[in-house]
Amino acid sequence: MEDFVAYLREISKKWRREWEKAHLHEADVDPERPKFFVTAAFPYPNSPMHLGHSRTYSITDAYARFKRMRGFNVLFPMGFHYTGTPIIAMSEKVKQAISILEDLGSPEEVIEKIWKIKEEKGVPISKAVEEYLREIGREDLLDSADALEYVVLFAKVFEIPYENVKKLTEPLSMANYFASLTEEGMKELGYMIDWRRKFTTIDPDFQKFITWQFYKLYELGYVERGTHPVAWDPVYNTPVSQHDTKGDVEPEIEEYDIILFKIKDEDLYLPAATLRAETVFGVTNVWVNPDATYKIVEVEGKKWILSEKAAYKIKFQKENTKEIGELKGSDILGKMVINPATGEEVPVLPASFVDPNIATGVVMSVPAHAPFDYVALKELEEDPEFGRIAKSIKPVQVIRVPGTDGPLAPTVVEKMGIRTTKEKEMLEEATKEVYSLEYRKGRLMEEALERVKGEARLVAALKALMAGEAVPQAREKTAKWLKLFGAGDSFYEIKNGPVYSRFGNEVVVKVLKDQWFLNYGDPQWKSLARRALAKMRIVPESFRKEFENTIEWLQKRACARTRGLGTPLPWDKRWIIESLSDSTIYMAFYTVDHILRSAGVPPERLEPEVWDYILLGKGDLREISQKYGIDEKILKAARESFEYWYPVDSRHSGKDLIKNHLTFFIFNHAAIFPEDKWPRQIVVNGFVNLEGKKMSKSLGNIIPISVAVKQHAPDIIRLVLLHSAELGTDADFRTEMVSRVVANLKEIKNIVELVKGVEVKKPGRLGLLDAWYLSAFVKDVENVTYLMESLRTREATNVLYFILLNRTKQYLQELDALGRGLDEVAKWVLKYVVERWVKMMAPFTPYFAEELWHGLGHKSFVVTEPWPSKDEELVDPIAEAAKEYVEKVIEDIKEIIKVAKISSPKKIRIEVAPKEQADYLKAAIDYVKKGKGLKEFMSDAVKLYGKKAAKDLKALYEMATGLSETLREAVESGRFDEVEALTELKAVIEREVGAPIEVKVYEGGKKKPLPLKPAIYVE
């Protein structure tokens, strides 16, 4: 086994060299041949390519290779996506880790020790790092644990020598390093990528291309400006996302509605933060924390009272805020404030459950709908100072849930028996119950709006707008209404806080002004996207709905960031175009970049007008050539290349990209290119698990291709990935599967070698066995072709590497049983099959197929051979039916032997129904096919064949309904002869059942045979 894998590795090196020498993977414009342009999402080089990525690429490659054999001029290019921030964060973490490691003494030893802890205790790497640091008494370094984790991951899981890890402290060196590892992996796996066209997204010419794209989008009016909240490091003044935080936590941003309660007779406002603005109509009081410190902050001309923390946070969300005073929570207790929605006066009361670290530190109290508020009020009734006020407060119901009576919060609280605000867990559960019920089923009551003090006109307008509205809509409308008259605002908070940036600072929310958006919500753009999708083939088709939903759901999307690698926004260079926005139409760039580069066109000349000509055919060739100093011939060649290769015929990626990249891909093509250049197909595949487990960096169960190839062999990895799951579902890479695949390839090799050097003439007549085997194979050819057109690699490989192999083994065995062995006829048959079989394996295991092909004496490359076609004249339905029939008979004999508990049968007699019975069956089949019922058949058939046939006729009708297609057609043809089939394959049956058999036609006896159902006597 080991030897065989080594052999597979060996031949992969050999053929990789040969193909490269022959430039097999380079595709150029060829007007004589139909083109096929395949692309897969390019990798982000923050790690070497692993098994998960290679599934997408292996599918793409098998498909590309298949299409090439089908006669297409296939282009499969690849590039690298350098845009973005994770690489920057990672390289900084590595830098930090290296300095710690150097500081600790011998870095490699430390890494080994950490790995040992991980292995021995079976804990994630992060835990092992922590444990190690504690062990050596360096708890002070715990803050940098995740940085160390990366280095361990690189060194141990990715098997990068420490000397090389040390070089990854600069973003670019890291990106280049991983890009080159990935490229090498792709080459090892034999992907037919045209590497001449490789680029990275920070190459100057690519940046010019993106610049053009954004000018286009801008001209079309799809780029907009607005404000946008982001997670932010307040010290380093930089946005923070998952990879920038300690412990890689994704900061989640939550938007609170602010409702401004003016303090009566004072120029001060209490900004209550709430997620349930619609309950403002039921506010009975406002809570502040009596022990907390509050600041008076001037916000947009009003004086807000905010908790100390909130006063700090708001600086990042509002412009020109000014702290002008300070007070204690207790200072404002008992004051009356005005509910801006209703105009009612309500008191300010103390509540210790109000957390000054969350939102504004001011909360409005709605006892009817918030369990906390209800219980807190009850609690307060005992208070010497505020007890009297608390007692006087009655919950005000403003939301009604059908099927319930009265306000929900008190009901639930009483039901659960909650008494004090200290029962936090119970209260939270109660809150969840009330909130979710009201959110799903609640409606805003008309009575709630009647509380609004004001002109009848105002109240009526509110009623018209919101009475009876479902909670989600009522909430939105209330918040909007309050904002419109200056009593409402927004406050952003980190929902899962506190989150710390990798610099150690607590992350806040910053509202960015002038953020640039792509407006995917634009109705015109949306309808273009819809049309593009409708015209496209989606594989598997079941994902279409998800695309449709995504198109509908997409709104504005921030398309630029303040930092990271990438292309500056052309009209506002402070911004860098974000990674998912600069990777939507880059496939077009593949069609021309090698032309422009090999001609030495300086990137700075690739101004928008140049791209307009190349990609849209706009402008005058000569004029542009002169204006930008680019040779006319080059421009023309680029234009022709684009025209030839575009549109993309097939776009491949993992299913995680449906909701973003793939849909943006559709949108942007629809916006920028004319309809005939819109993509034709999207192919989506599932993920890869390893031995049933999700791959994760923390578990360290990621296998980079470089490691996998050393362990297995390229063809094995390809085949396992292609065979282990249906396209849309998740695959599982298991060693067990690997060994099965290896064993099968070995067997296939042995079979192929049987016909090495065999030269025999086509025989005049085939045996039943030969005819069956050939016919089944021809159907395989047709089937595999169809399966590959539908990208069903699992089924296609199943036919080629499992079913066909087994059938071939069966054929060879049965030849032996018949005493024929590999005679001249069989040799011809086998050679016929093998030659085509090897070709069909080429898309999946190209190296293996190439080696076998040459072993058969061919001089051409199998990978560029034409795909086999279906040889109609070899289709023999009668032979297939005969074989199926014989197998059914064998099964029946075995069943009888088993049920009758016959230990060693001596002789078996098979009596076949007389020929004319077959006519009855034919008639029955005819009725079944026409959808006529049993009754109808019986009444007609009895007339025709007589009463005494009635019993048989009924049985035959039932048989007809369940007949396989093969047998049904054989019976219909009238050419199928049971005796002939049984006689010719007698030896096969005998070997299977272990007794001599005798075949004859029924001449009367105790068991009456039916057609296809002979009477069997076992002695």
Next chain:
RNA sequence: GCCGGGGUGCCCGAGCCCGGAAAAGGGGGCGGGCUUAAGACCCGCUGGCGCAGGCCUGCGUGGGUUCAAAUCCCACCCCCGGCACCA
């Protein structure tokens, strides 16, 4: 909550779109063969009943349509994934 996917035999998993065979294929288990032994490999069994190829039950739960439903329709229960400025 919204959107998407799914609940099939001891386990994993096809089949459901286009209704018509206890339900492909694995794995595990049991029995047998091979072997000094283990492994690998091969054969048989693996819902129930059945001394002749048969019958019964069955594909989340409950209804319905149909000569016929894992497959179509309705209601319900449960599980998984995504929910954005991140590649």
